């Protein structure tokens with residue numbers, strides 16, 4: 378992909394170029410490969426939480442920030458949810474859109490090429506807001522945008538988050554880590570359906586920490 382590969386964002390070009398390379402390669406994957414939606418444990422945990430709270434996927438509005446190649450959004454659209462999914466990379470939106478076309482999900486999912494920050498998210502307007510491995514790249518806007526995302530969840534709705542924590546190699550600019558305590562204090566009073574931290578060695582000398590949460594906002598009668 379050449380030319381304008383992403384909208385203007387806070388993350389350095391080098392990082393955006395790294396993700397762009399991965400998504401651009403995916404564009405030449407077969408329809409069969411793209412139709413396989415491999416979602417990780419965070420979304421499995423959300424699916425479980427939806428099931429045990431008897432939430433009806435068919436009536437749910439979902440916002441996904443930094444959606445990348447679109448597997449998560451397509452997976453939830455397949456369950457019947459209506460999604461708006463945002464990413465700043467042309468290649469991400471192209472591969473995500475291609476997936477939705479192959480799976481005939483266009484009625485349920487709108488992939489939007491945009492900055493995930495810099496526009497208002499209506500208060501209590503989504504049943505689920507998802508932000509996996511992305512808010513940390515907003516730096517000084519990470520926490521304010523997270524608060525806006527959290528405020529956008531309807532009573533009884535869900536917030537699904539993951540991000541890096543220490544240990545992590547130094548970056549320039551420094552990633553805004555949201556640690557376990559900070560995350561839980563932002564979601565005080567919510568029901569925690571799933572929470573975890575882990576460390577992964579990506580390659581020798583590169584150990585990275587992660588935190589994730591699936592939490593439900595108190596409902597109107599709770």
Ligand SMILES: C[S@@+](CC[C@H](N)C(=O)[O-])C[C@H]1O[C@@H](n2cnc3c(N)ncnc32)[C@H](O)[C@@H]1O
Nearest residue numbers: 386443444445464465466492493509510511514
């Ligand atoms: C580490 S990837 C995570 C993608 C996906 N959420 C996942 O978990 O596989 C980070 C994503 O955030 C997107 N991104 C970074 N800054 C962004 C911004 N300001 N607005 C929208 N997307 C952004 C990148 O394009 C990339 O797709």
